[in-house]
Amino acid sequence: MNPPGGGHLGDWPWPTGTFMERLCARSRQDLLQLGVQTYCPPGTVLMRQGEPGTTVYLLRSRDRTLSACVKITAADGKLFAIRVSGDVIGELGALVPDSPRSNTATVCTATIAHRIPGSVFMAFLESHPDGSLVLCRSLADRLAWSDQRRLDFGGCHVHIRLARLLVEFVESCGRRAEAGWEITVRLSYEELGNLVGAGVDAVGLAMREMRESDLVRLNNRHVHVRDLEKLRRFAELEE
Template structure:
């Protein structure tokens, strides 16, 4: 079990909108006392699609300046989503104990993983009212994100879809740097294509166009957004209210 020293993590700067950030401090401390804490180096497979399992994994970055990052993929490696510090994964296995894992989760940056047995997680939800509500909100957010991606696929060109994804990533995983905003998540053209429903060559072309107008640049899988407002225009989001980018 975790040591009492983990109690201070109830006030850890969890990224906005994550499961942990939405909980009250008391519930955070209660959840952190469950299960065991381990270090997950890049490449660690937390769960595989098709395997049984009810363990829930709470993610936390080891370095406050770089968000923890776990890639959610299909069995054949197609990227479906990103999870970061403060997120939980594997919760469906706790809700439906006899089910099989619906996807694979692979650690891609140094991450502290709190491994919580499914039964303990369910007890937490039953005894912490805000936990159940937050889980419902988190699941609803993920469904809405998937629905928006499907709508974008049918209604917009690859350049617009990619720009929208990058704007969302700046808001969720952005870190302010001298030249603009750096995404703390490292992604290849193929992985970006998985998320926006496009081929690698189409993503490469769109990225070059966004680079030519001064919006972004990509260096060794490091995406730097140089001009956020310009990127928002490319994403056709200039008429929508934008929340400030969050630093993870």
């Protein structure tokens, strides 16, 4: 069955660096056949920190022009990651079946979740060598992302840290808008602060600086990036 938006799921333009994008075409097709596809409206909790569970969730949107988006939080609600179409979550439960969930995953844009039993996912990895390698790379990337955030905390001002985060969000869950890019997930200043290691007031000042520089604008907690290349330079990601 082909979803709205056209094209076969295996041929979708999966976001760069996601689990699905890194798999070979055959492995993508095989993985998409596994598990049960479930529509998850915003607010759906896929897993909760501390609870048992081995199910792995492959995330995708209903339409190739959109992106799924899931917030990864601690039990106290502190945000520490965003996952998008093409990502898998819950894989640690499959790798270590006796361990409790290490975080809570909450859907924030309409998402199709392929619910794959942990044992089935492990069998997929055993029969698809590229899947095992891609999973290792994905876990390594997440560790590297956390390490880079810690380095930024100590070496960059809040406005630089925030600008770098917004660039990453455009690349992972942004969509073309009339003027620039819209980051599809709604994020509060507190949530942005969780991700860049800053308080609400500091995030507010950084956002005001970027608005005054005509880099971003806000609309109902959605951030619109007006000029991505200019934002990259502001974030000191380009000379």
